[in-house]
């Protein structure tokens with residue numbers, strides 16, 4: 771057992787999310803991407819955004835967005851939660867988003883969704 775594993779004793783909830791070596795614990799555990807890593811996906815041919823602590827690869831959606839490609843590219847590689855929310859998107863938009871879900875922010879970088887199912891938004895938990 772490594773030193774890190776001995777020191778790190780996650781709670782029951784954290785156990786499902788956090789990993790010591792940066793890799794998913796299992797196939798069922800959503801992958802985690804840090805804001806630093808997400809920032810590399812910031813262009814028309816490789817575009818990720820964050821909405822409510824979830825990570826979306828919207829590369830294939832950019833040219834289909836009813837609100838235009840430009841507003842999405844302004845948020846490429848960044849958190850788009852405020853823009854997404856303030857535009858008053860419909861439930862169809864939220865459903866559309868789910869098609870492009872690739873993973874979550876690590877716990878330490880989350881704002882809305884905390885271990886234990888605590889959710890500070892009306893987005894699906």
Ligand code: HEM
Pocket residue numbers: 819826828831835836837838841842845850853854857858859860861862863864866867
């Ligand atoms: C990947 C994330 C996004 C998805 C899946 C998405 C999806 C949609 C959908 C389906 C619509 C049609 C209206 C509706 O159903 O609400 C729409 C409209 C719109 N979106 Fe987004 N959107 C996203 C991100 C954004 C962002 C970051 C902005 C930035 C401000 C934005 C700005 C707009 C605007 C201005 C419209 C209205 C267009 C019009 O009525 O002419 N969207 N979006």
